[in-house]
Amino acid sequence: MSVPFLDLKRQYATVRQAVRSAVDDVLDSQVCIGGPVVEKLEEALRALTGSRQAIGVSSGTDALLASLMALGVGPGDEVITSPFTFFAPAGCIARLGARPVFVDIDPHTFNIDASQIEAAITKRTRAILPVHLFGQMADMSAIAAIAKETGLAVVEDAAQSLGATHHGQAAGSIGTTGCFSFFPSKNLGAAGDAGLVVTQDDALAARLRAICRHGASPKYFHSLIGGNFRLDPIQAAVLLAKLPHLEPWTLARQQNAAFYDAAFRDCAAIDTPLVAPENRSVFNQYCIRSPSRDALQEHLDAHGIGNMVYYPLALHRQPCFAYLGYEDDDFPVANRVCDEILALPIFPELRHEELEEVVAAVKMF
Template sequence: MNIQLLDLKAQYEELKDELTSAVLEVLESQRYIGGKKVEELEQKIADMSNSRFAVGASSGTDAILNTLMSLDIKEGDEVITTPFTFFSTAGCIARLGAKPVFVDIKYDTFNIDPVKIKPAISSRTKAIMPVHLFGQMAEMDAVMKIAEENDLYVIEDAAQAISATYKGNKAGSIGTAGCFSFFPSKNLGGIGDGGMVVTDDEKLYERLKIMRNHGSSPKYFHKYIGGNFRLDPIQAAALLVKLPYLDKWSEKRREHLDYYNQMFSGYPEILVPTINDYCVSVVNQYVIRVKRRDELKEYLRKNGVGTEVYYPKPLHLQECFKYLGYQNEDLPVSEQAAKEVLALPIYPEMTEEMLTYVAEHVVNFVKNN
């Protein structure tokens, strides 16, 4: 068999007619910036996230960047976050001249370890940015308690966790703001780049809308230096087609997770994802840990199974962040994870035969190596 890590063609075939009709509607309207499609999607994402407001963005990265700018995070400020995440999380902080302050992750969930946050707070700290990695939310009670005690913003990087819950609370609804990505590989993926910010703070909401349009309000009058962070109507139209299917797709991912876990039970060499009882994960990725990760990855490739390493090098050790002064073994849990993690295919359209094929090859490698 040939099983890709993600096969978007299967999803497209199911929605082809709806997507074509939605995109053609935008073309016929000739409204390519803003408009009803964007506004409708913003309202629906706000409702789904149990948030008062939502502001579209040109990408998940720009959702984070706009949020930081709208909260006036600037040169000399510090934002505490995790090094075990996609580059955007810390890259946006650094782009504003602020300093990413990395703290280690929890071994079991890969999410930021709240115990490590408080010692990292300084007089320059302005915000904490937890990442809800692989579809499961971080320990938000502890994060929020620390933030409230120290008068800090909390920006939820929920790029991989749209509609996930923590103790019944939706991703993005707990902190000052939450940021989503609609990159095509996400559970709710567009037909290009896109993102969204949700918040309950009306003042922040108004600022986000201004900042995404070059800081202009009214037109051609600029109180702030913003950016071009707008979500376009073609993306909004496609996402509106996909949104009603999101819960079904996430449920299929959870079913696939359970199936994999069952197949891997009895093999202590394969560490399967830990999902906390009080969390509902949307399983954006199914990530195992194995000691001989690179050999397993190559073995699976030779047998037609696509995999990916999220992430092979933690951000604190990336060359571009060398100026921050981190060294090997400074954040050992993140560094160990980078050597052991491997994402397996888990998209909703996978059949039991496909899941079995992947799992049996993982087990076969472990048994014979």
């Protein structure tokens, strides 16, 4: 039996009617930019993340970009972030002419090692951009303490962690802004690109709203230079229709993770992911580690077991960042994790026999 890494069609079958009728309502209304559906989604996610303000945006990437723009990050500035993540955070920092300053990761949570952040702060540092990877928040207690002491802004990349908590506080709600992605494979996925920024700061929220509309406030009067970073109402309608399912889907992901944890407990050859006791992970991914990752991946491929490598090359080694001047062996933990990590299927609709098949294939290896 082969097992898909992710099968979005199974999920769509459970929400098809609600999604189609919500999208139809938007089309019938012909309110195709902004409007009540976007506002309703913003309000629902504002409440869910325990934030004062929520602003729908065009993607998770644009949530990060708009946040950095609203904070005034630009040429000559430095922003501290993780070298082990999707490209977007470092890419957005660099696009604004600022410098991504990488800090190595914690080998257990794969998130930025907060104990190394202070050493990376210089006079040019403007912000810290932690990424809550694979569904688990970075050490936001430590990061918030550093921010308080230094006055630095914190942009939380919570693209993979809607619904995650740290000491009971929701992802996105602790930093200066929190950025979410609704890329279709995320825990809450749109039918295309979509994102959200949350903040507790009303003035910053007003700035963010303007930046998402070419810096206009009111319309056609531009005190800022922004972009077109608006969330489509059709995407908002899809997300609203799916939102009531988010918690049950998260519980199913957590149950799948618990099944793997128990099944691999006696497998000395692989490390299962560690969730810090103060964290609630929403398991956007379930990533194991093996020193023989490439051979394990070949074995799983040969047995039809879906798997993915997130991420094969740390950001300081990407050709486009050669100008930053890092050495390949800077950030040894990130490099090692890139060589050893492998994501297994974790999506909520996985069947029990599929989970057993994945475990059997890994154990056979």
